Amino acid sequence: xxxxxxxxxxxxxxxxxxxxxxxxxxxxxxxxxxxxxxxxxxxxxxxxxxxxxxxxxxxxxxxxxxxxxxxxxxxxxxxxxxxxxxxxxxxxxxxxxxxxxxxxxxxxxxxxxxxxxxxxxxxxxxxxxxxxxxxxxxxxxxxxxxxxxxxxxxxxxxxxxxxxxxxxxxxxxxxxxxxxxxxxxxxxxxxxxxxxxxxxxxxxxxxxxxxxxxxx
Numbered sequence: 001x002x003x004x005x006x007x008x009x010x011x012x013x014x015x016x017x018x019x020x021x022x023x024x025x026x027x028x029x030x031x032x033x034x035x036x037x038x039x040x041x042x043x044x045x046x047x048x049x050x051x052x053x054x055x056x057x058x059x060x061x062x063x064x065x066x067x068x069x070x071x072x073x074x075x076x077x078x079x080x081x082x083x084x085x086x087x088x089x090x091x092x093x094x095x096x097x098x099x100x101x102x103x104x105x106x107x108x109x110x111x112x113x114x115x116x117x118x119x120x121x122x123x124x125x126x127x128x129x130x131x132x133x134x135x136x137x138x139x140x141x142x143x144x145x146x147x148x149x150x151x152x153x154x155x156x157x158x159x160x161x162x163x164x165x166x167x168x169x170x171x172x173x174x175x176x177x178x179x180x181x182x183x184x185x186x187x188x189x190x191x192x193x194x195x196x197x198x199x200x201x202x203x204x205x206x207x208x209x210x211x212x213x214x215x216x
């Protein structure tokens with residue numbers, strides 16, 4: 001507490017010094033840029049800037065700690081959580097989804113009991129199919145997770161996937177050569193497993209597949 005209090009006092013001193021520094025040219029440049037924004041006068045107050053930045057940073061830090069803690073619980077320990085976090089960080093750098101959306105997707109899959117070694121391959125395939133759209137990423141993640149929990153593709157899950165931009169039976173047809181009607185009958189009989197759909201999605205995102213490289 002004492003250390004934090006001292007840091008706060010030093011920060012306050014720094015902000016006061018900054019507030020008294022002549023920045024007329026700098027301020028005038030910003031004035032023309034922000035003049036149409038309501039309450040723009042507060043943007044030029046270093047106390048406000050410091051407060052907004054610190055508050056946002058604090059929220060992001062707390063959110064990240066909460067996600068990391070949830071991974072430890074869902075994946076059975078700190079080591080497993082660290083592996084998935086590192087994978088999320090690496091994938092986030094290659095795509096537009098961001099760590100927060102990818103972390104939420106991982107939480108969803110883990111919550112539905114998908115094994116850790118299958119989470120990132122599933123996420124990357126879904127990410128390609130979603131083509132950079134975070135809403136589609138979320139919808140597909142939920143549909144695939146629910147399908148994995150039941151172990152088979154059912155009509156509702158297929159419709160969810162179609163609404164998110166991919167027809168599971170169409171992708172399977174490309175691999176098996178079977179018509180949509182035949183595959184639909186098989187789905188009705190419960191013979192199309194979650195593993196079969198996952199493999200079809202994986203094939204669609206490999207080099208030469210329709211969705212290859214789409215997230216990037």
